[in-house]
Structures are given as structure tokens and as C-alpha cells.
Amino acid sequence: MIWAISMEHNGMLVKDYLMSVQGFSRRLLKAVKFQGGSILVNGENATVRRVLMVGDEIAIVLPEETKGTFMEAENLPLEIVYEDNDVLVINKPAKIASIPSLHHSSGTIANGILGYYRAHNLTYTVHIVTRLDRDTSGLLLVAKHRFSHSLLSKDQKQGKVNRSYYAIIEGYFTGTQGTIDAPIGRRENSIIERMVRDDGQRAVTHYKLMMEAGQFSLLDVKLETGRTHQIRVHFSNLGYPLVGDDLYGGNNDKINRQSLHCKTLEFTQPMTKERLSFKCEMPQDMRELLK
Numbered sequence: 207m208i209w210a211i212s213m214e215h216n217g218m219l220v221k222d223y224l225m226s227v228q229g230f231s232r233r234l235l236k237a238v239k240f241q242g243g244s245i246l247v248n249g250e251n252a253t254v255r256r257v258l259m260v261g262d263e264i265a266i267v268l269p270e271e272t273k274g275t276f277m278e279a280e281n282l283p284l285e286i287v288y289e290d291n292d293v294l295v296i297n298k299p300a301k302i303a304s305i306p307s308l309h310h311s312s313g314t315i316a317n318g319i320l321g322y323y324r325a326h327n328l329t330y331t332v333h334i335v336t337r338l339d340r341d342t343s344g345l346l347l348v349a350k351h352r353f354s355h356s357l358l359s360k361d362q363k364q365g366k367v368n369r370s371y372y373a374i375i376e377g378y379f380t381g382t383q384g385t386i387d388a389p390i391g392r393r394e395n396s397i398i399e400r401m402v403r404d405d406g407q408r409a410v411t412h413y414k415l416m417m418e419a420g421q422f423s424l425l426d427v428k429l430e431t432g433r434t435h436q437i438r439v440h441f442s443n444l445g446y447p448l449v450g451d452d453l454y455g456g457n458n459d460k461i462n463r464q465s466l467h468c469k470t471l472e473f474t475q476p477m478t479k480e481r482l483s484f485k486c487e488m489p490q491d492m493r494e495l496l497k
Contacts, residue, residue, distance in 0.1 A: 207353070207477070211262040220245060220264065221254035229357050237352070242269035268351055271331040277306060281325070282318030287484055292354040292477050293347065294319065297486050300343040300463045304334050319348060335362060336369060336471070339435065341450075343489050344371070344468025349476075357476035362432070368472040371427040372488050373413075373437055374465035374495055375446040376456060379423040383414040386440045390433045399453060400435045402443045409433040411440045419496040422449055438464060449495060465492050 215223055224230040230238075235254065237243060245252050246265040258264065288295040296315060303310040306317065316332040323330050333355035335347040347367065349355035361367050391406030393399040400406075410430035417424045423446070427437055435454075441447060442454035450456050451464035472483040 207268075208263060208265045211258045211260055211264065213260050215258060216260045218258050219254065220247070220252060220256045220258060223258055223264070224254075224266070229360065230353070231356050231360075234352060234356050237269055238266060243267050266353075268353060270329060271352060277316060277320060277332065278312065279320035279324045280312060280317040281321045282313065284315070284318045284322055286322075287345065287486065288482070290475070292350055292475065293358070294350065295471060295484055296346045296348060298338055298343055298346045300341050300489070300491070303340040304337045304346065305332070310340070315346065335359065336367065336432070336468075338468060339438075339464070339466075341463035342466045342468065344466075345369070345471040345484055345486055346468070347471060347473060354476040358473065361474060361476075365430065366474060368470075369429055369468055370470040371429075371437060372465075372467045372469050372492060373425045373427045373441065374449045374492060375423050375425060375441050376449055377421065377423065377446050378418055379415050379425065379446060381415070384412075386411040386413070386444070388440060388443065390436060390439050400433070400439045402439060407431075407433055409436050409440065411437060417496070422495060424496060437466060461491055461495055463491075465495060467492060 209228065215227060224235060238245060244267040247256055247262055285297040286294060287297050298315055303314040304316065306314050316334065319332045330350040333349035333352065335349050335355065335358045338344060338346055349358050358367065387410050388402045389404060389406035390400050390409040391403045393401045408431060412428040412430060414426045415423060416426050429436060438448055438451055438454050447454050447456035449465040450458045450461040452458045456464065467488055470485045475482055
């Protein structure tokens with residue numbers, strides 16, 4: 207990463223420039239300083255206290271990253287929708303976990319990404335920005351390195367990473383569009399399950415009815431917040447569980463996973479600041495339900 211110093215930033219300290227102009231967090235800057243990275247000004251090593259002048263060229267070399275304990279590279283098929291030096295966008299199929307866990311230590315999207323990096327001699331590790339449940343399909347945003355991950359995570363907290371979903375729910379939905387604003391927290395005595403509860407974290411879901419098909423309804427759903435199982439919990443709480451979502455009351459005799467697909471993804475490329483937008487079609491198993 208290289209930046210040229212303009213008159214606007216003349217006289218700034220390296221530390222202030224990196225944090226206030228380029229968006230470095232204190233944690234990331236500390237990693238650059240103490241974990242094998244480097245700060246170069248005009249090709250020479252510099253400290254964060256150096257004063258920058260017009261025409262200076264500042265370059266940051268990030269420290270080499272190590273993969274997590276359970277992260278092993280595997281040669282797995284990946285549908286890469288978009289790739290540049292900083293991010294990946296992947297169309298994730300259902301029945302594949304985003305990252306390894308105690309019960310899914312291999313065969314995950316993260317394992318496949320590491321295998322892809324290995325095959326192309328890339329030294330990155332995996333930073334999932336918009337994680338999807340194992341049985342949710344669709345667009346998944348991945349940061350290649352810790353700087354892009356830091357910037358995208360900040361954007362996500364500020365509501366600048368936008369996603370919309372196809373959701374097929376049981377029953378005839380009563381309204382054409384609206385917003386669900388109901389806090390979500392962990393269900394007592396359960397590690398996995400969530401529920402609407404007064405002491406939970408604020409969760410906001412926007413929806414629009416797209417069509418009714420037999421005993422089901424197809425919704426266009428947009429997330430304002432990103433709580434665990436948010437869409438599944440919100441509609442189940444209203445009495446309209448997602449088709450196939452047996453964890454939250456849905457019937458799985460016609461599809462063996464929750465009928466949820468991330469269909470659009472929009473975010474700002476962390477380095478170029480270009481606004482990027484992607485979409486993908488509804489998968490076959492959900493299309494069959496609507497027939």
C-alpha cells in the first residue's frame with residue numbers, strides 16, 4: 207500500500223496520517239510496528255512520529271498473517287463472483303459452513319479459500335466480513351488482509367455494507383412491506399438458538415412481499431443490523447417461519463434447509479473507495495418451492 211502526500215496532509219505525523227486519513231486502527235498500527243510489518247517513507251524505514259511533507263511517498267508493509275488453528279487449506283470448488291487485491295466475493299452454496307468449527311473442521315468456504323490462495327501462491331489468510339449460516343446460500347464478502355478487513359468491518363458497523371435476501375416463509379404474509387424492529391438475544395439453555403427478547407441487541411429487518419406461491423410467500427428482505435439468525439428469528443417470531451428452518455418452527459419436508467439466499471451485496475472497495483454492487487440468482491432448490 208503506497209500513498210503520495212499532498213498539500214492537504216503536509217506536516218502531519220505518520221501516525222495521524224495513517225489513522226485519520228487512511229483509517230488504520232490502533233490495533234492494526236500496533237501490529238505493523240511490532241509484529242513484523244514496516245513503515246517506509248521515500249523507501250526508508252520511518253517511525254510513526256515522522257513528519258510528512260508534500261511529495262513524500264509513504265508505504266506500509268503489513269506483517270505476515272498466520273491462519274487459525276482449525277484453518278487447513280483444501281482444494282474445494284469455489285464460485286468466485288469478484289476478486290481484487292483486497293477482497294473476494296463468493297457465491298456460497300447451502301450446506302457448506304463459512305468457517306471451520308468443532309463440528310465442521312473441514313470442507314468449509316474458508317478451507318477452500320486457503321486452498322485457492324495456496325494454488326495461486328498468495329500469502330493471505332481468511333477474513334470473513336459477512337458470514338452466512340451453513341444452510342444459507344448466496345453472496346459472501348471476504349477480506350484478503352487485515353487492513354481491508356478492518357475498513358470493511360468499520361463500514362459494516364456503520365451500515366455501509368448492504369445486503370438483501372430472498373426469503374420464502376410459510377403461510378400468506380399479511381402485509382406488503384414493513385420493518386421489524388425487535389431485539390434479539392440468546393435463548394436460555396441453548397448455545398445455538400436465538401429469540402426475540404427485551405434485553406437482546408437491537409435488530410432491524412426491512413421486508414417487501416414479492417409473491418405468494420401456494421402455501422408460501424416470497425419476501426425481499428434487507429438487513430439494517432446483522433444479528434445471528436436475525437431473519438430467521440424475526441419471521442418465526444411473527445408466526446411465519448422460513449420454509450425448511452426446523453430450528454425455528456419451519457417444515458422441512460419440501461426443502462432440507464432454511465429458504466434463505468443472499469441475493470445482493472453492496473460495499474465500498476476499501477482502497478479505491480469505489481462503490482461495488484453484486485447480485486446472484488435464486489438457487490434451484492428455492493425456485494422449485496415457488497413452482
